[in-house]
Amino acid sequence: MKKAKSLLKIGAVYMGTVLGAGFASGQELLQFFVRFSYRGLLGCTLAGVLFCLLGAIILSKSYGLSEKTYRKYLKTVFKGPLSSFLAFVGEVFLCVSFCIMLSGSGAFFAQRLFLPPLWGILLTDAICLCVFLYDIKGLSVLNLILTPIMLLGTVYVAFHSIFTGSQTVFLPQVNPHGLFLPYAVFYVGYNMLTAAAVLVPAAALAEDRKTAVRGGVFGGLMLTVLAVLCSTALFVSDASWDSPLPMLLLSKQAGTVAYFTYSAVLFMAMLTTAVSTGFSVVQRLCSLGMGQKGAAVSVCLAAIPLSFFEFSALVRYCYLFFGVLGILLVGGILWEWFKRI
Numbered sequence: 001m002k003k004a005k006s007l008l009k010i011g012a013v014y015m016g017t018v019l020g021a022g023f024a025s026g027q028e029l030l031q032f033f034v035r036f037s038y039r040g041l042l043g044c045t046l047a048g049v050l051f052c053l054l055g056a057i058i059l060s061k062s063y064g065l066s067e068k069t070y071r072k073y074l075k076t077v078f079k080g081p082l083s084s085f086l087a088f089v090g091e092v093f094l095c096v097s098f099c100i101m102l103s104g105s106g107a108f109f110a111q112r113l114f115l116p117p118l119w120g121i122l123l124t125d126a127i128c129l130c131v132f133l134y135d136i137k138g139l140s141v142l143n144l145i146l147t148p149i150m151l152l153g154t155v156y157v158a159f160h161s162i163f164t165g166s167q168t169v170f171l172p173q174v175n176p177h178g179l180f181l182p183y184a185v186f187y188v189g190y191n192m193l194t195a196a197a198v199l200v201p202a203a204a205l206a207e208d209r210k211t212a213v214r215g216g217v218f219g220g221l222m223l224t225v226l227a228v229l230c231s232t233a234l235f236v237s238d239a240s241w242d243s244p245l246p247m248l249l250l251s252k253q254a255g256t257v258a259y260f261t262y263s264a265v266l267f268m269a270m271l272t273t274a275v276s277t278g279f280s281v282v283q284r285l286c287s288l289g290m291g292q293k294g295a296a297v298s299v300c301l302a303a304i305p306l307s308f309f310e311f312s313a314l315v316r317y318c319y320l321f322f323g324v325l326g327i328l329l330v331g332g333i334l335w336e337w338f339k340r341i
Contacts, residue, residue, distance in 0.1 A: 003211045010215025013202045017195045020273040026247035027315040032187040034234045036180035043184035048224025050188045055216025057337045062203035063212045070197040077336045090193045093322045094277045100314045101274035102307035107244040121307050132282045132296035150265045160254040161233035189326025244311045
């Protein structure tokens with residue numbers, strides 16, 4: 001029973017890290033999979049295999065580390081300054097993710113509440129500033145409630161769209177002959193920049209090494225199922241293609257209750273993702289000698305200009321850029337594992 005609980009906890013941590021607001025909005029899936037037509041589903045499957053494999057590899061090696069920290073893990077995999085570079089890339093990606101969540105909040109206010117995007121950006125930024133200044137931990141508890149609700153809501157919306165949607169034309173955004181496999185790897189790359197940092201300490205939850213490995217595989221499998229399900233729903237429902245928040249639009253088609261529930265879940269997903277990524281940046285600045293108040297204010301003010309860029313454009317270009325950099329991490333982990341076996 002203890003091993004089963006450990007497995008579920010590790011799998012939930014893995015899923016919770018990847019299933020952020022970018023996934024819940026549907027923009028990630030649209031940009032990296034759905035636009036490649038049915039071949040995008042093959043990309044989803046490949047990404048899922050990599051998530052399972054990488055999760056198992058990272059957790060297996062981390063279980064044997066006496067000091068289960070991300071920087072320590074990187075030093076055991078990469079030699080020389082490359083480990084420090086990848087740690088820095090991960091920290092920069094956290095900064096960018098914080099800005100993207102603010103932009104997503106603005107898009108949410110515009111599409112769902114018909115209010116100026118600036119209102120959503122400033123409200124989310126103000127809440128985050130309060131958390132950073134006073135270390136309010138209540139929002140972190142919401143993650144435990146939000147994740148299962150988001151999973152159930154996403155599955156319901158996806159199934160409803162699959163069985164009621166009907167795509168009759170190929171829109172300009174569809175690129176059925178595009179390079180879908182590289183994009184699948186890029187998707188895994190930028191997600192692992194943050195997921196690996198969470199999986200390393202999560203290895204301490206395992207009763208033994210085998211449980212740690214199984215937890216990684218379980219989390220990867222669940223991510224695969226959900227990604228394929230949502231990608232299929234987005235593809236067969238062509239009305240969602242031009243929306244900055246396509247999954248929210250699909251929830252509207254699923255009924256009033258689903259629409260209101262998913263609206264709340266999506267905004268909370270953006271808020272909690274912004275809090276977790278932004279707080280990590282604040283803590284890093286504090287470790288470099290900056291005061292808590294100065295670091296919090298600096299992060300929140302610096303993020304506002306970038307958040308005015310279009311949410312879908314930020315997801316498309318920023319995530320792609322860090323996905324390319326993340327290939328260094330993914331490739332290094334796989335190569336080190338190959339040499340060991």
